[in-house]
Amino acid sequence: MDRTPVTHRTTTRQLGRLPSSREIEVTVHRYVGGSGPRVYVQAAQHGIELNGPAALRRLHGRLCDARLAGEVVVVPVANPLAFDARSYLTPAAYDARAPNMNRRWPGEESGSLGERFVARLWGLIEDADPDAVVDLHAGTPDMLPHVRHGADDETARRLAEAFGTPYRLAAPDDADSSAGKFRITAARAGIPAITAELANSRTVSRPAAETGADGVERVLQALDLLAGTVPTVEQTPLHDEPASVRATESGLFEPADGVAVGERLSAGEPLGTVYNPAGFESLATPTVADGGVVYSLARGTVVAGERLVALGAPS
């Protein structure tokens, strides 16, 4: 490997134009070393997921002082419209049709504003021609921090192991519900891809940001861009297999005592109660279909059909 001191530069990429003629653009960091693999990293497709950019600021400090074999391309704020609105989704005023950026990859050049943004970003990624991609997200306190990879993708699994979160979730890549996700789109284009769900959306959390920075650094070590041995961490592998439990009624969902992320539930266990917040009567008392570890949990208002709990099967 030809590791040389990093040359860093930033550029911008135009994503699209607002009615006032204001251009929306993203900042692109390029960390270039000697010859070697190329890696693309992005964060904040969802505007409230702040620990991705916080992680990438830490990574920036580390990479600028590093010797690197290859190139790292980083977009810290992939969806500036959602970020500035402090909104999970792109505000409906700009795009009511495709508000969730992570359901629209690889985008559409002549589509809605959000679809055009994605198409321009995808163009940037195609130009970068990466050997691997990392997508940083952050969940609510009711989501277990974890890293996801395609169940059948050996390289992505290895990178997810290197990323080092305590839980690793193998997800089927052919699920219809996954259509339009960045990770799936990249995988279909032949690029090993992982998605990290860091802790605590809406706030900057020092431990979550460190987890993200360490995770990307270890991925770069696993790919030999950076020197160093990837430290072995204890990681629980889960399979995204058992059906999630969805709400059969709309109402307020209160999880049962002992139902929390990280807990292992058995088939038939009660999950809690969906009740009428105005009339107080119970509307549904869902139970676990297939046992597993809770990695995501709804808590509060739920609409019929929405996911109450997501379980991963120990693998």
Ligand SMILES: [Zn+2]
């Ligand atoms: Zn997200």
